Amino acid sequence: MVKANKSKNNVKNLKTVSINNLSHFFGKNENKKQVLNDVNLNIDKGELVLLKGPSGCGKTTLLTLIGALRTCQSGDLTVLNNQLNGASRKTRQILRRSIGMIFQGHNLLRCLTAEQNVQMGADLIKGLTYLQRREIARNWLSAVGLEEHHKKLPNDLSGGQKQRVAIARALSANPKLLLADEPTSALDSVTGREIVTLLRKLAKEQNCSVLMVTHDPRISDMADRILNMEDGKIYSARSELI
Amino acid sequence: MSFSFLKFRKIPLAWLLLTRQPLRLAVAIAGISFAGILMFMQLGFRDGLFDTSVTIHKLLDADLVLISPRSKSSISMSGFPKRRLIQTLAVEDVEKTAPVNLNYLLWRNPENLKTRSILALGFNPSDSLLLDEGFSKKAYKLRNPSRVLFDKLSRPEFGPIEEWFLSEKKVETEVAGKRVIVEGLVELGPSFGADGNLITSRETFLRLFPANPAGSIEIGLVKLKKGSDPELISRILNNSLPNDVRVLTKNQFIEFEKNYWKNSTAIGFIFSLGALMGFVVGCVVVYQILYSDVTDHLPEYATLLAMGYRLKSLFFVVAREGVLLALFGYLPAYFSGQILYSVIRSSTKLPIIMDADKTILIFVLVLFMCMGSAAVAMRKLVDADPAEIF
Numbered sequence: 001m002v003k004a005n006k007s008k009n010n011v012k013n014l015k016t017v018s019i020n021n022l023s024h025f026f027g028k029n030e031n032k033k034q035v036l037n038d039v040n041l042n043i044d045k046g047e048l049v050l051l052k053g054p055s056g057c058g059k060t061t062l063l064t065l066i067g068a069l070r071t072c073q074s075g076d077l078t079v080l081n082n083q084l085n086g087a088s089r090k091t092r093q094i095l096r097r098s099i100g101m102i103f104q105g106h107n108l109l110r111c112l113t114a115e116q117n118v119q120m121g122a123d124l125i126k127g128l129t130y131l132q133r134r135e136i137a138r139n140w141l142s143a144v145g146l147e148e149h150h151k152k153l154p155n156d157l158s159g160g161q162k163q164r165v166a167i168a169r170a171l172s173a174n175p176k177l178l179l180a181d182e183p184t185s186a187l188d189s190v191t192g193r194e195i196v197t198l199l200r201k202l203a204k205e206q207n208c209s210v211l212m213v214t215h216d217p218r219i220s221d222m223a224d225r226i227l228n229m230e231d232g233k234i235y236s237a238r239s240e241l242i
Numbered sequence: 243m244s245f246s247f248l249k250f251r252k253i254p255l256a257w258l259l260l261t262r263q264p265l266r267l268a269v270a271i272a273g274i275s276f277a278g279i280l281m282f283m284q285l286g287f288r289d290g291l292f293d294t295s296v297t298i299h300k301l302l303d304a305d306l307v308l309i310s311p312r313s314k315s316s317i318s319m320s321g322f323p324k325r326r327l328i329q330t331l332a333v334e335d336v337e338k339t340a341p342v343n344l345n346y347l348l349w350r351n352p353e354n355l356k357t358r359s360i361l362a363l364g365f366n367p368s369d370s371l372l373l374d375e376g377f378s379k380k381a382y383k384l385r386n387p388s389r390v391l392f393d394k395l396s397r398p399e400f401g402p403i404e405e406w407f408l409s410e411k412k413v414e415t416e417v418a419g420k421r422v423i424v425e426g427l428v429e430l431g432p433s434f435g436a437d438g439n440l441i442t443s444r445e446t447f448l449r450l451f452p453a454n455p456a457g458s459i460e461i462g463l464v465k466l467k468k469g470s471d472p473e474l475i476s477r478i479l480n481n482s483l484p485n486d487v488r489v490l491t492k493n494q495f496i497e498f499e500k501n502y503w504k505n506s507t508a509i510g511f512i513f514s515l516g517a518l519m520g521f522v523v524g525c526v527v528v529y530q531i532l533y534s535d536v537t538d539h540l541p542e543y544a545t546l547l548a549m550g551y552r553l554k555s556l557f558f559v560v561a562r563e564g565v566l567l568a569l570f571g572y573l574p575a576y577f578s579g580q581i582l583y584s585v586i587r588s589s590t591k592l593p594i595i596m597d598a599d600k601t602i603l604i605f606v607l608v609l610f611m612c613m614g615s616a617a618v619a620m621r622k623l624v625d626a627d628p629a630e631i632f
Contacts, residue, residue, distance in 0.1 A: 069548055069629040097550030103631060107545040109255075111262035116253050123252055124550055130251035173549070 016177050016209040017043040017066055022075035024061055035061045037232035048200055048210040050220060053229035059213045060181060066211065067099055067179050068092040080176050097124050100170030102180040106162040108154040114165045115141055115150035121172035140168040143202060160191035167199055171206065178203055180212040189218055196222055256562035259539060270531040274571025274608065275578065277524025281517045281604050282579035288513035290594035295503045296496045297431040297593070298439065303373045305472045306479070307495040308462030311488045315502035317435035319344050321458035326487040330479055335470035340369035342461040343447045343454060349438065351401040352415040358399055361436035362417070364447025371441070380426040384443040389425040390417065395591060396438025418450045431591060434503060524611040528567055532560060532619035540626050548628035557620050564616030568609045576601070
């Protein structure tokens, strides 16, 4: 899979994410603090990239920038062919529909059943009837093995089940890019591995790129590429600055 | 149609957000209903009191009413020459006329001998005074002097007249210091200005109130021929008659009386203020509920923003919550209002009714209350920052 994509590396358009000299600062004037320092990163179509690093190194900031949740301050940030430096609110909002997000806390809507939560994702697809969108939600719920629990509220599900619902929700809107922030941190090791295996399988099926921030060493073997981040800079697995 | 509906159909998020905490929803509905009931009561009393001021006006058998331009309301009627009423017969459309005297006289309670002011109407027993058909049968009894018909809906302070009359007892008492005999009962109802009413002949009226000039009346009733236009005739008469008389249609006469109570007394203001208080209480309740709802669900709203939902569509969710609260709060208020109105009707004899005006006005107020509060609560939504939830 990695090799197949490598051959297309020089065609810029096909990259899911392309970042050049991205810097980001928090605070103002004397309190100003640099969190991202000249970051360069490319993610290919269908690639699963793991991003590791100590807390406070800027991983989450990078994730929110790629997820179009934050305004880009300086540098070049292209996600799914959208230049995000100087992008309008509206562009970012529409782009977000093509990006699936999985959070550390599952962030499911407490008042909705598992199926309805997944459908909140499917509802973003235009031009489908209610029943078609529900069908999509059902299918994704079966894909994560929860078809029997579709009527349950998040509070009645276990941690692993909730994270599965979150994965189904993230994938149900046909994203081209999946951003996951420590999806396994609240889970035991077996469940954690199961979840990432499932996530990887489903993403590969959809040819969807994944950028996953994690501390968890147990899942390193599943990545196409592992990157390390420290003090706002990204290094490859062999600690070369890229 | 149904196809496009299916396209726009979404998960009923507003409904599910509201019903997630049934207890809080119940409190919200109770609060809104309470505000609604308060408004129903205040406006009901206000309208009811205005309506009582015209209980007799509504019963009069007339198309046009002549009054003196100096008359301000039924509690301060001035006289005008009876000739003016006769002059109206010159217009072809006028079928018949009836002169009526109206004044407050002192009635002595035959039981405890205390006196109290009562509204007395004097008319010619051969004329038609009231719309009520059974009335003309009673009217002939007034041909004898010193006979009166007593309003059985009058307040009990006037004495147990109805009870005595029905037990075949001869009911005699004094009005304005002169002896009268109650010859029958009528049903008119007390009003703002009058705690009780009595009807008598003009002849008796003039005996009871000799200061009244014989040729002067307070009200002139004009009955038109079928099919004629009261508005038009009243204009014609106003133009042709001298300025010492004013011609009103029956509806204008009713409005004339209501306007006096609305504009020249504090009643309208007091009850409208009461209704406003209900409105404010409701606003505070709905705002509290929606604000805490938004605050509670802020991470979830932020998640929806992160998924690509527009802030506008989240505003709509809160707005729909407002509409739902308005509907749920209004219905119990409406039904409680109906029950309370009938309780008040039977205990105070005030004509408080649930008319379309109040039904719609209070619904609009409740909706406005909920939507206004929702709009303020929405401002909290801006705090939902999707970048914070990772």
